[in-house]
Amino acid sequence: MGDREEEEEGRRRVVFVTVGTTRFDALVSAVDSENVRKVLAAKGYTHLLIQLGRGSYLPTKSDGDDGSLAVDYFTFSSSIADYLRSASLVISHAGSGSIFETLRLCKPLVVVVNEDLMDNHQSELAEELAERKHLYYARPQNLYQTLADMDLNTLLPYSPGDATPVAKHINRFLGFPDD
Amino acid sequence: MVFTIESFMDFLLSFLPAVVINHVLFMFGLVVTSAFSICMMKQMQEDVNVPLTEISNLPLMDKGNGCSFSAVTSTAIISSVIFVITLILVRVLFVIYCSSRPMSRRAQKPVSTLIILGSGGHTAEMLDLLAVLQKDRFYPRFYIAAATDNMSLQKAELLENSLAAEKGTPITNAGKFMKIYRSREVGQSYITSIWTTLVAMILCNGPGTCIPICAIAFVFKVLGIRWSSIFYVESIARVRRLSLSGLLLYKLRIADQLFVQWPRLQQQYPRAIYVGRLM
Numbered sequence: 001m002g003d004r005e006e007e008e009e010g011r012r013r014v015v016f017v018t019v020g021t022t023r024f025d026a027l028v029s030a031v032d033s034e035n036v037r038k039v040l041a042a043k044g045y046t047h048l049l050i051q052l053g054r055g056s057y058l059p060t061k062s063d064g065d066d067g068s069l070a071v072d073y074f075t076f077s078s079s080i081a082d083y084l085r086s087a088s089l090v091i092s093h094a095g096s097g098s099i100f101e102t103l104r105l106c107k108p109l110v111v112v113v114n115e116d117l118m119d120n121h122q123s124e125l126a127e128e129l130a131e132r133k134h135l136y137y138a139r140p141q142n143l144y145q146t147l148a149d150m151d152l153n154t155l156l157p158y159s160p161g162d163a164t165p166v167a168k169h170i171n172r173f174l175g176f177p178d179d
Numbered sequence: 180m181v182f183t184i185e186s187f188m189d190f191l192l193s194f195l196p197a198v199v200i201n202h203v204l205f206m207f208g209l210v211v212t213s214a215f216s217i218c219m220m221k222q223m224q225e226d227v228n229v230p231l232t233e234i235s236n237l238p239l240m241d242k243g244n245g246c247s248f249s250a251v252t253s254t255a256i257i258s259s260v261i262f263v264i265t266l267i268l269v270r271v272l273f274v275i276y277c278s279s280r281p282m283s284r285r286a287q288k289p290v291s292t293l294i295i296l297g298s299g300g301h302t303a304e305m306l307d308l309l310a311v312l313q314k315d316r317f318y319p320r321f322y323i324a325a326a327t328d329n330m331s332l333q334k335a336e337l338l339e340n341s342l343a344a345e346k347g348t349p350i351t352n353a354g355k356f357m358k359i360y361r362s363r364e365v366g367q368s369y370i371t372s373i374w375t376t377l378v379a380m381i382l383c384n385g386p387g388t389c390i391p392i393c394a395i396a397f398v399f400k401v402l403g404i405r406w407s408s409i410f411y412v413e414s415i416a417r418v419r420r421l422s423l424s425g426l427l428l429y430k431l432r433i434a435d436q437l438f439v440q441w442p443r444l445q446q447q448y449p450r451a452i453y454v455g456r457l458m
Contacts, residue, residue, distance in 0.1 A: 095300070096300045096414070096415055096416040096458075097300045097303060100415075100458045121416060121417065121420065121422075122416060124416070124417070124418040124419050124420070125415070125416045125418055127418075128418045128441065160458070161307075161415075161440075161455065161456030161457045161458045162455065162456075162457070163307045163308045163310065163311045163457045164311050165454040165455055166308055166311075166412060166438055166454045166457065167308070167311045167312050167313075169436060169438070169452060169454065170312070170380075170382075170410055170436070171313075171316070172281060173281045173282065173408065173410075173435065173436060174281075174282055174286050174290055174380065174408060175281065175282040175283075175284055175285040175286040176285075176286045176313075176316055177285070179313075
C-alpha cells in the first residue's frame with residue numbers, strides 16, 4: 001500500500017450498524033437521517049456500514065467524497081466478527097448475542113431498542129448494562145440526541161463472565177468433590 | 180392457578196417435614212384399609228350367620244341395612260380414590276422436598292446428562308457452560324433440540340468432536356457419547372425421547388422445548404421410574420423478570436436448582452441461586 005492509502009486507512013473510522021437476524025427499519029431509517037449522518041461526521045467518523053438483516057428500508061449509499069459520511073449496506077453475513085473488529089463505533093439492536101460479542105471486543109456500543117417487538121424483555125439487558133456504564137442506550141427517536149451527547153470516554157470496559165460458579169453448584173449438588 | 184398451587188405447597192412444606200407427611204399418609208392409608216376390611220368382614224359375617232332355614236326370612240337389602248353391599252362398594256371406591264390422590268400428593272411433595280436438597284451420597288460414577296438446546300443466544304450460553312463442566316463426570320451426554328433449529332445441534336457436534344480430538348479418541352466415539360434427537364410434536368416423541376435417554380441429570384436454559392421434557396422427567400421422578408436432577412440456568416438477557424419457562428420451573432418446583440445471572444432476580448425469587456454473568 002502506498003503512503004497515501006495507508007494514511008487513509010489510518011483515518012478510516014467506521015460506524016457499524018447491525019440488526020442481527022431481525023427486521024429493524026426504525027433504526028436503519030434513524031441512522032440514515034440527515035442529522036445523524038451529520039453528527040457522526042462531526043465526531044470524526046468517515047464510514048457508515050449498515051447490516052440490514054430482514055429489513056426493507058434501503059438507505060442511500062454515498063461515496064463520502066464531499067467530506068460527508070460514506071454510506072454502504074448489506075443484508076446478512078455469516079459472521080459479523082470482522083466487521084465489529086474493524087469498527088470504531090457499533091450501533092446495535094438489543095439482542096444479547098450482538099451486545100456481548102461487541103462488548104467482548106471492547107468496542108464502544110450504542111444499543112437501540114426496537115419498540116415494535118411484542119415481548120420487549122431485551123430492553124432490560126440494555127438498560128442494566130447502560131446503568132453500569134458499559135454502553136449507551138437509546139430509542140430510534142432519540143438516537144440523534146444520544147449520539148450528539150455521548151462521551152465514549154466515560155464508558156467502562158466489560159469484563160467477561162465466568163460459568164464456573166454454575167459448574168461448582170452443580171458438582172456440589174450431585175455430590176462430586178470440589179476440585 | 181399456578182400461584183394457588185405454589186402457596187398451597189409452600190404451606191404444606193413449611194408446616195410439616197415431608198417425611199412426617201409420608202408417615203401420616205401411611206397411617207391414614209392403614210386406617211382406611213382397616214375400615215374397609217372391617218366393613219367387608221362384617222358383611223361376610225352377616226351372610227355366614229344366616230342358617231339355611233331362615234333364608235326366606237332375610238330382610239330385603241335396602242338402605243336401612245347398615246353394611247349393605249352397595250354402601251360398602253361406594254365407601255370402598257370413595258376411600259380408595261381419596262387414598263390414591265393423597266398418596267400421589269404426598270409423593271409429589273416428598274419428591275419436591277428431596278429435590279431441593281443436595282444428593283446425600285457422594286457421586287460414585289459419571290452422571291448421564293441430557294442437554295436441551297435452544298435457538299441462538301440460548302445455545303451460546305449453554306456452550307459456555309459446557310466448556311467448564313468436567314467431561315469425565317458428565318457422560319454420556321445427550322443433546323436435544325427443536326426440529327426447526329439446525330444450528331444448535333451442529334454447534335454441539337462441533338464441541339463434542341473437538342473434545343474427542345483433544346482427548347485423542349477417534350471422532351466416531353464422539354457419536355457414541357452423543358445422540359441427537361429432534362423433538363417433533365409434543366406427545367409421543369417427547370415421551371419416547373425421555374424414555375430412551377433415562378438420564379440422571381437435565382441441563383436447560385430457556386427454550387420452550389424444555390418445559391415438556393422437564394415435566395415428563397418430574398413425572399418419572401414421582402412414579403419412581405428414574406430420578407433426574409433438573410438444573411435450569413436463566414438467560415443473561417433476563418435481568419428483572421424470569422422467562423415463562425423459568426417461572427414455571429420455579430413456581431412448580433420442578434427444577435432442583437434454578438440459576439439466575441442478575442442479582443435483582445435473586446431478590447425477587449429467593450429460592451433462585453445467583454451465579455453472576457456467564458458471558
